[in-house]
Amino acid sequence: xxxxxxxxxxxxxxxxxxxxxxxxxxxxxxxxxxxxxxxxxxxxxxxxxxxxxxxxxxxxxxxxxxxxxxxxxxxxxxxxxxxxxxxxxxxxxxxxxxxxxxxxxxxxxxxxxxxxxxxxxxxxxxxxxxxxxx
Amino acid sequence: xxxxxxxxxxxxxxxxxxxxxxxxxxxxxxxxxxxxxxxxxxxxxxxxxxxxxxxxxxxxxxxxxxxxxxxxxxxxxxxxxxxxxxxxxxxxxxxxxxxxxxxxxxxxxxxxxxxxxxxxxxxxxx
Numbered sequence: 001x002x003x004x005x006x007x008x009x010x011x012x013x014x015x016x017x018x019x020x021x022x023x024x025x026x027x028x029x030x031x032x033x034x035x036x037x038x039x040x041x042x043x044x045x046x047x048x049x050x051x052x053x054x055x056x057x058x059x060x061x062x063x064x065x066x067x068x069x070x071x072x073x074x075x076x077x078x079x080x081x082x083x084x085x086x087x088x089x090x091x092x093x094x095x096x097x098x099x100x101x102x103x104x105x106x107x108x109x110x111x112x113x114x115x116x117x118x119x120x121x122x123x124x125x126x127x128x129x130x131x132x133x134x
Numbered sequence: 135x136x137x138x139x140x141x142x143x144x145x146x147x148x149x150x151x152x153x154x155x156x157x158x159x160x161x162x163x164x165x166x167x168x169x170x171x172x173x174x175x176x177x178x179x180x181x182x183x184x185x186x187x188x189x190x191x192x193x194x195x196x197x198x199x200x201x202x203x204x205x206x207x208x209x210x211x212x213x214x215x216x217x218x219x220x221x222x223x224x225x226x227x228x229x230x231x232x233x234x235x236x237x238x239x240x241x242x243x244x245x246x247x248x249x250x251x252x253x254x255x256x257x258x259x260x
Contacts, residue, residue, distance in 0.1 A: 012170075016166045053180055
């Protein structure tokens with residue numbers, strides 16, 4: 001059975017990993033999700049900037065949110081290709097995602113990360129599998 | 135081995151050397167890094183792969199590096215580890231190095247695999 005948009009949002013926010021990293025949902029509507037991450041030192045790499053793994057984590061999350069808010073169906077990541085464009089060491093990072101193509105089981109979608117000044121920090125495109133209850 | 139990042143410690147990774155001197159990452163999965171369904175978030179594997187390839191490169195050049203591109207394939211999220219990640223260098227020039235990495239479960243099954251391009255910061259590789 002498909003979940004409601006509220007149940008989908010709750011399933012993300014209830015995840016221990018979601019709060020362990022420090023994510024905040026700014027906006028959550030069907031196909032229109034905004035995610036925020038205040039930058040903290042615990043998320044840094046040895047260069048003193050936001051770790052690449054955090055970028056990857058946030059991109060996967062926002063793409064998954066874009067898909068699940070639209071389909072109300074659980075999904076799993078098959079592939080994610082990330083381009084890292086700029087470092088970030090302060091303020092917060094905002095993420096947005098969108099579906100590029102949706103089939104019955106396979107969805108292709110993309111996500112982008114921005115700093116507070118609107119500079120794109122990273123961009124990812126991924127392939128996701130919908131987990132249908134049947 | 136070069137130092138490790140605060141994010142590395144935040145997700146619970148440890149770094150050590152294998153029998154042939156290669157850098158290995160291990161992850162004992164803790165409850166705080168799971169999803170609400172009790173599975174491993176893809177970001178954990180992405181992070182391990184970014185770290186192990188970057189560390190393998192940094193160990194070679196003894197300089198900090200930054201990730202330019204990382205392409206990850208995920209195969210299994212149901213296994214709860216522990217996991218081991220290992221990286222190799224597949225190509226290099228003066229400023230850019232390409233590497234790949236694998237995450238294996240306790241039985242040696244491939245769980246995730248990535249290939250990436252990293253830039254060496256500071257002076258060129260000699």
